[in-house]
Amino acid sequence: MCCSERCSKMNRFSRLFALLAMAVLAGCGKPEFSDAEKKTIASLALSALPPLKADTTNRFADVPAAAALGATLFFDAGMSGDGKVSCSTCHKIDRQFQDDLPRAVGVGRTNRRTMPLAGVAHDAWFFWDGRRDSLWAQALAPLENPLEQAGNRAAYAHYIKARFGERYERIFGPLPDLSNVPANASPLGGDAEKAAWNAMSGAQAEDVNRVFANIGKAIAAFERSIAPPQTRFDRFAAALDTGIQAPQGDDALSPEEILGLKLFIGKANCVTCHNGPRFTDGGFHNTGVPSVANLPPDRGRIDAVRQVEADPFNCFGAFRDGDAGACGELRFMVKAGPELVRAYKTPSLRGAATRAPYMHAGQFSSLEEVVAHYSKAPASVEGLSEIQPLQLSDRERAALVTFLKTLAE
């Protein structure tokens, strides 16, 4: 009697204890990430990057000889007005194809930060403000910008013929007769170059433009090969994707990095724009980034719309290969609206931790400053900032920076 009473008492206690233990264990063994978080993490992994789509507007995009010529041109300082500047002057191969400067310095000093090139061929729009709509059209702009390579298209055509004539012709077919083309001429140059350009026949201008466009197409073919490398974050994401709750060893992230990752995809809203395997939505946003003293007004996307529409090398232009079906981005481009004012392209965050300074004119010298800006969300100097203040503690801001470093290791 006594025993059975005690036994049933023990039994009751042990049942309660078991329940309690289960509750406690459920707490300890709780998954590090929810299913929704895991899905987001998987969407950010490099393995989620789709293969590079064919660029039908550039039929040489995947021709190895074109990429090889493009590589030569990319590093050739002869491709400039003063013979001293190449694409690689600012897009430095050992520095993620950027230059660590707040604003790029070519023949002169520009007003914008050099953009890195990893994965650039996945973009729909080029430059910080998207004033070009293809990689090959983008490559042409610095060649004639007086602050960058400061050359002119007639001079480039002569240079290609003299220096790379055979290689060019093996890829693009016969070079035109340039014997009557002035040494220096361009519709975008100084007065003398413009006058020389205007004196040329339509056929001559077309010939020069064709060689010029092909220079861009070769450089673009080369740039398509510049892919973002695997990072610690990608190894972590791959391990997590196999069902491991807490990836171990080399694949592990520290508790602080995990906190940063959770904030990045959660409360801090970073992933709203920095989404997908390249950590960018490819869009343009006003995030209230301050202007730089003593620089001319910079209105971002709103001013770029006219420029890309006016560009004779845009997708609607005569130098596009393939059909106009590839021109959807230009065709359905937003041309007006207050949200374009001081809107700039969302940059990829891959490798960002090791390439300060940040923003379109190098406004912030460290990731800490960047995170502080997004936490505070100040009003924009013009237009309306899309971001809202975040309640982030010092520890949370530091964790975000720590997480961003896993994208550069």
Next chain:
Amino acid sequence: MASLWRYVLAGVGLAALLAGVLAAVYVTAPQAPRPAGYEMAGSEIARSKETANGLFVASFEPERGVIRQGELQSWLLTLKTNAGTPVEGAAISISGGMPQHRHGLPTSPHATDYLGDGRYRIGGVKFTMSGLWQLHFAISAAAGSDTVVFNVLL
């Protein structure tokens, strides 16, 4: 009797403790990031609805069935009268954006083709991020003008 009360008291105490532990687990559990607009009723993200003044029944769906984030896609807007007659020759203008992020659409979609049977191809639809998107349609046809808003949740 006394010992029964002891059991009851102990039971209540342990139950309270259990509730406390469960509450703690619940509070500290990672919160799944809810997409913006999560709390919306299912009917509000309906792909088919009456227009604001009841002139038309509109339905809006991706032409290829699935939404692919970050890609230009064609959608189909189908317009019928309440009696089920296809609405032809409609002039359609489209605006929209993400109300929670204070920005508009990343593209400017418009009707590119009439496919017959009240179906209009809307080209250039692109959703660049997850969350709640709104597309506002202003529709003018022989029957009159009306508007409709479709919510798309990614």
